[in-house]
Amino acid sequence: MEKVTITVLAEKLNTTPATISRALNNHPAISDSMKKKVHALAEKMNYKRNKIASSLRSGKTYTIGVLIPSANISFFGSVVHGIEIVANANGYNILLYQTNESRKFEGKGVEALLSAHVDGILISVSKETKDYTHLSNAKKLGVPIVFFDRAKEGLGISSVVIDDYKGAFMATEHLIKQGYKRIAHISGPLHMKVFNDRMEGYKAAMQQYKMKFSDDWLFEGDVSIESGKAAIGHFLSLKEKPDAVFAVEDYSALGALKELKNRKVAVPERFGVFGFANELFAEHLTPSLSSVDQQTILMGKEAMQLLLSLMANKKQPAACTNITLDPLLIFRESSQRKIK
Amino acid sequence: MEKVTITVLAEKLNTTPATISRALNNHPAISDSMKKKVHALAEKMNYKRNKIASSLRSGKTYTIGVLIPSANISFFGSVVHGIEIVANANGYNILLYQTNESRKFEGKGVEALLSAHVDGILISVSKETKDYTHLSNAKKLGVPIVFFDRAKEGLGISSVVIDDYKGAFMATEHLIKQGYKRIAHISGPLHMKVFNDRMEGYKAAMQQYKMKFSDDWLFEGDVSIESGKAAIGHFLSLKEKPDAVFAVEDYSALGALKELKNRKVAVPERFGVFGFANELFAEHLTPSLSSVDQQTILMGKEAMQLLLSLMANKKQPAACTNITLDPLLIFRESSQRKIK
DNA sequence: GTGAAAGCGCTAACAT
DNA sequence: ATGTTAGCGCTTTCAC
Numbered sequence: 177m178e179k180v181t182i183t184v185l186a187e188k189l190n191t192t193p194a195t196i197s198r199a200l201n202n203h204p205a206i207s208d209s210m211k212k213k214v215h216a217l218a219e220k221m222n223y224k225r226n227k228i229a230s231s232l233r234s235g236k237t238y239t240i241g242v243l244i245p246s247a248n249i250s251f252f253g254s255v256v257h258g259i260e261i262v263a264n265a266n267g268y269n270i271l272l273y274q275t276n277e278s279r280k281f282e283g284k285g286v287e288a289l290l291s292a293h294v295d296g297i298l299i300s301v302s303k304e305t306k307d308y309t310h311l312s313n314a315k316k317l318g319v320p321i322v323f324f325d326r327a328k329e330g331l332g333i334s335s336v337v338i339d340d341y342k343g344a345f346m347a348t349e350h351l352i353k354q355g356y357k358r359i360a361h362i363s364g365p366l367h368m369k370v371f372n373d374r375m376e377g378y379k380a381a382m383q384q385y386k387m388k389f390s391d392d393w394l395f396e397g398d399v400s401i402e403s404g405k406a407a408i409g410h411f412l413s414l415k416e417k418p419d420a421v422f423a424v425e426d427y428s429a430l431g432a433l434k435e436l437k438n439r440k441v442a443v444p445e446r447f448g449v450f451g452f453a454n455e456l457f458a459e460h461l462t463p464s465l466s467s468v469d470q471q472t473i474l475m476g477k478e479a480m481q482l483l484l485s486l487m488a489n490k491k492q493p494a495a496c497t498n499i500t501l502d503p504l505l506i507f508r509e510s511s512q513r514k515i516k
Numbered sequence: 517m518e519k520v521t522i523t524v525l526a527e528k529l530n531t532t533p534a535t536i537s538r539a540l541n542n543h544p545a546i547s548d549s550m551k552k553k554v555h556a557l558a559e560k561m562n563y564k565r566n567k568i569a570s571s572l573r574s575g576k577t578y579t580i581g582v583l584i585p586s587a588n589i590s591f592f593g594s595v596v597h598g599i600e601i602v603a604n605a606n607g608y609n610i611l612l613y614q615t616n617e618s619r620k621f622e623g624k625g626v627e628a629l630l631s632a633h634v635d636g637i638l639i640s641v642s643k644e645t646k647d648y649t650h651l652s653n654a655k656k657l658g659v660p661i662v663f664f665d666r667a668k669e670g671l672g673i674s675s676v677v678i679d680d681y682k683g684a685f686m687a688t689e690h691l692i693k694q695g696y697k698r699i700a701h702i703s704g705p706l707h708m709k710v711f712n713d714r715m716e717g718y719k720a721a722m723q724q725y726k727m728k729f730s731d732d733w734l735f736e737g738d739v740s741i742e743s744g745k746a747a748i749g750h751f752l753s754l755k756e757k758p759d760a761v762f763a764v765e766d767y768s769a770l771g772a773l774k775e776l777k778n779r780k781v782a783v784p785e786r787f788g789v790f791g792f793a794n795e796l797f798a799e800h801l802t803p804s805l806s807s808v809d810q811q812t813i814l815m816g817k818e819a820m821q822l823l824l825s826l827m828a829n830k831k832q833p834a835a836c837t838n839i840t841l842d843p844l845l846i847f848r849e850s851s852q853r854k855i856k
Numbered sequence: 857g858t859g860a861a862a863g864c865g866c867t868a869a870c871a872t
Numbered sequence: 873a874t875g876t877t878a879g880c881g882c883t884t885t886c887a888c
Contacts, residue, residue, distance in 0.1 A: 181881055192859050197883060205857055228572045228633055229881030232864050237568065239611075239632070247596055248796065253587030260614055264624075269632055271579075272612040274600055284604075292579070292609055293568055430800060437802075456588065460770060462777075462802035521865055532875055537867060545873055569865035572880050 180223045188221075189213060200225065231293065239269045240483060241289030243299040245277045245326075250456040251472055252300065255324060258476020259298060266484060268295070279304040286310045290319065296483045300326040303365055303399065320486035324479040325470065326370050327498075334486065336479040336499045340370050343468040343503030344377025347450045348422050350466075350505065352385050354513050356420035356448045360393035362407040362432065364424040371399075374424050374452060393418050397428050404431020412439065420448030420511075426455040429465055433510065449510040463509035471501050520563045528561075529553060540565065571633065579609045580823060581629030583639040585617045585666075590796040591812055592640065595664060598816020599638060606824060608635070619644040626650040636660040636823045641668060643705055643738065660826035664819040665810065666710050667838075674826065676819040676839040680710050683808040683843030684717025687790045688762050690806075690845065692725050694853050696760035696788045700733035702747040702772065704764040711739075714764050714792060733758050737768050744771020752779065760788030760851075766795040769805055773850065789850040803849035811841050 178184065182196040189196070191210075199206045199214035217223075231237045242259060244252040256272070263270055271292055273285035282302050287310075289297055297319055299311070308331055315321055315333065327335035351359050361378045364371030375394075382389050392414050397403025404423060408431075411418045423429035429451030433443060441447050443463050451458060454469035478499055518524065522536040529536070531550075539546045539554035557563075571577045582599060584592040596612070603610055611632055613625035622642050627650075629637055637659060639651070648671055655661055655673065667675035691699050701718045704711030715734075722729050732754050737743025744763060748771070751758045763769035769791030773783060781787050783803050791798060794809035818839055 179881095183881075193882075194860080194884080195858055197881095198858085201883085207857060210857080224631055226572075226633075226881050227631055228568060228577065229864090230883075232566075232568045232572050232866090233881080233883045235864080247587065247593035248590055250588055250590060250593075250796075253590075253593050256587055256612070257614055260612075264628070269611050269628060270613075271609050272596070272600075273610075274597055288604070288609060291564055291567055293566075434800075456590070457797035457800050460774075460797050460801060519865095523865075533866075534868080534876080535874055537865095538874085541867085547873060550873080566865050569880090570867075572882090573865080573867045575880080 180221045181226070182223075185214065185217055185221070185223060188217060235293075237293045237295055238267055239271055239292065239294050240296045240298060240480075241271045241273065241285075241292070241294040243273045243275055243282060243285050243289070243297065245275050245300060245302050247274050251325075251453050251470065254472035255300075255476040255479070258473035258478075259480045260476070261473070262477045262480035262484070268480075268484075275302045277302040277304060279307065283310045286314055290314060290317065294319065296320040296322070296487050298322050298324055298479050298483060300324050301328060301368075303368070306367060320483060322479050322483045322486065324475055326368060329369060332496045334482055334497045334499075336475055336482060336501065337370065338468075338470045338475065338501040338503045340373035340503075341377040341380070343452065343470075343505070344374040344422065345381045346377075346503065346505055347452070347466075347468055348378045348381035349385070350507065351420045351422060351448050351450055351511060352381065352387060354420075354444075354448060354511060358388055358393065358416065358418045358420070359448075360395065360407075360411050360418035360421045362395045362397045362404060362421060362423040362428045364397060364399045364428075366396060371424050378422050390414075390416060392416075397424070399425050399427055401427050401431035401434070404428035404433075405435040406431075408432050408435035408439070412441070419446065420450075422450045424452055426451040426453045426458050426465060426467055429467070429510075430457070430461070433461060433463075433465065443510050444513050448513070451510075454506055458506075459508060461510075466508045466511035467506050469504040469506050471504060475501060520561045521566070522563075525554065525557055525561070525563060528557060575633075577633045577635055578607055579611055579632065579634050580820075581611045581613065581625075581632070581634040581637045583613045583615055583622060583625050583629070583637065585615050585640060585642045587614050591665075591793050591810065594812035595640075595816040595819070598813035598818075599820045600816070601813070602817045602820035602824070608820075615642045617642040617644060619647065623650045626654055630654060630657065630659065634659065636662070636827050638662050638664055638819050638823060640664050640666040641708075643708070646707060660823060662819050662823045662826065664815055666708060669709060672836045674822055674837045674839075676815055676822060676841065677710065678808075678810045678815065678841040678843045680713035680843075681717040681720070683792065683810075683845070684714040684762065685721045686717075686843065686845055687792070687806075687808055688718045688721035689725070690847065691760045691762060691788050691790055691851060692721065692727060694760075694784075694788060694851060698728060698730075698733065698756065698758045698760070699788075700735065700747075700751050700758035700761045702735045702737045702744060702761060702763040702768045704737060704739045704768070706736060711764050718762050730754075730756060732756075737764070739765050739767055741767050741771035741774070744768035744773075745775040746771075748772050748775035748779070752781075759786065760790075762790045764792055766791040766793045766798050766805065766807055769807070769850075770797070770801070773801060773803075773805065783850050784853050788853070791850075794846055798846075799848060801850075806848045806851035807846050809844040809846050811844060815841060
C-alpha cells in the first residue's frame, strides 16, 4: 500500500506537485478544471495532507496551546469546551496543559508548547504565578497570547475576562437588598487581578449603600474549601459577627456553607452566602449556592476568536485587546431569605 | 537574530549536522567529549530542537491524542490529569478532543488526531458509539489505541478499566448489609460494557444474598440527572416500592437524591442511595453520596503507560492487554442508616 | 496557468 | 567515532 502524497497525485494527472499543492490550497492562479480534477482524485485516493510536512515548510502548525491551572475545576473544563468549538471550526487542534496551580509547571508547559511550535497560546495563570518572564519570552518570539479569566495587566497581552468588579458589586448588592446587614468577604490571593477586582466590587457596593463595614470582615483566603471554613471560624469568633458573606469563588463559598452547617447556623435565614464561578456543584448543594456565572463557553469562544485574529495579523504590532464579558447572576437558595 | 539549528551548531564546532544530531540524541557511537561540547554549546546558544522537522523525518510526533466524551464530568478531567503526568514525564504532548457524547464528533476527532499524526490514541467512547469503524481504521493504520473506562470488547484494542462488576457487587452488598430489603438499580445504556457490567454485578449480589428481586426494579436510564429523577418516579409508583437504589453513576444517583428530597423521602433512613464514579460533587451533597471511586488518576497513568508500551513495540503484533483496576468504595451518608 | 527547483531542519543508511 | 548524502512531504519563489 503506497502512501498517497502530492507527488503521486501529480504523476497520475501528468502534472507537478506544485500544481497539486496549489490546487488543494485553492490558489487563485489554478484553473477551475484542474482544481476539480485534483480534488476528485484526492478524494478518490483518500489523500490526506501531511500536516507535519506542511508545518515544516509553512511554519504554521494549526495547533494552539491551552494552559489551565486544573481540569478538576469544572469552570476550566467548560471554557476549554468553548475554545474547542471555535478552534475545531477553524481547523485548529488543541494542545492541553494543566499547571496544577504551579509556576514551575506553567513554565514547563510554555516551553513544551513553544517546542511544539503552537501558533498561539491561551492561558489562565496559576495562583502561584508572579513572575511572567515565561510569557514575555513567548511573546518576544512572536507567539500570540491571550489570557482568559485569570489575566495580568501591563504585559501588553490581550485578555478575555468577565467583569469581575461588576459581578462582585451585583452579588453584594443582592445580599444588601435581601436585608443582610453585616456582609463579609472571603477574598483570594490579592496579587491576582481577578480576585482583587472582586474585592473592589464588594467594597464599592458596601460603600455605595453605606453599609456598616469592618476590616475584620475581610478574610484573605486561597480559593479553597479550607479557607472558606477558616473564614467562617474567624467571622463567628468576632464580637460583631457578619450575617452574610460574598465569597470570591465557589470553593470558598462551599467551605463556608459546610462550616455554617457544622455550627448549625441556618442558611439563608441567619446567614447569607454568595459565590462566584457557578461551579457544577453549586446548584446541587443544600441549600443550593447562589453564584456569579462567568459565561464559560462564551469566554472560551471569545478567547479563541481573539487569538485567531491575533494570529491572522502577525505582521502588525498586534494591538492588545481586552474583552470584558458581562457576568450573569444566578440566584439560588443560599442568598434568598424566605422572610422579606 | 539568526535561528539556531543543528547546522549552525555544527559550523561553530567544525563538525557536521549529523554529529550534532547524534550527540543531542545521545547516540552511543559519539564520544563523550564531543557530546559534552555539543550539549554545552546548545545550552549556551539556547538551541531548541525543531520538533516539526524531527517528526517529519522520524515519523514520530511525541504527541498522543485523547478523546473524552465531556470535560464537564470531573471524572474525565481527573483521568486526563493522570494521563498528563505520565505523558509529560516521557516527553509526550496531549492533543485533547471532546466528543460531546456524539459518534459524529468522535469520528471527526479521530480524523483530526490521525491527520495530526499522533503516535497513539487514548479514548473513552461516547454514549452514542455503536459503530467502531473509526477506531478499527486507525488501528489498521498502525496507530496504537487504548480504551479507558468506557471500553469495547472484541476489537483487539487494549483497555484500562476498573472492575465494574466487582464495584457494583460490593456497592449492592453494602446496601444489603445496611438492612435495605428491596434494592433497585438505575442502569445506563446497556450496549456499553461498563454499564452492563455494573448491572451484572448488582444482579449477582442480589442473587448471592437471595434478595427479593423484581424486574420493575430495573430502570434503564441514560446516565443523567433526569433519568435518576425519572427512575425514582417510576420506583415509587410501584406497588412494591424499593427502599434503596444502586445507581450506575453519580449523575443518576444525584437525580435520584433530588427526586427523593422532592418527595420528602428521608435518605438514608427510608431510602438508601449508592452511586458510581465519585464525582467531585458527591461528597458535598446533603446527604453526602456514597459512591464507587474509579481511581481516576491511576487509571489515566496506567492507560498512558500501556500506550507507551504499545508504541514502543510497534513491530510486534501488539498483544491486546486489558488492565482492570480495583474499585474503591466510599461510604458516605446516603447509604448508611443511623439505625443498626 | 503551470513547471522547475530549492529548501524548511532534521535523521539515518551508508561510507570511511 | 565521524562525515556524506539523501530525503521526509510539502510550499513557494521564480521562471516561462
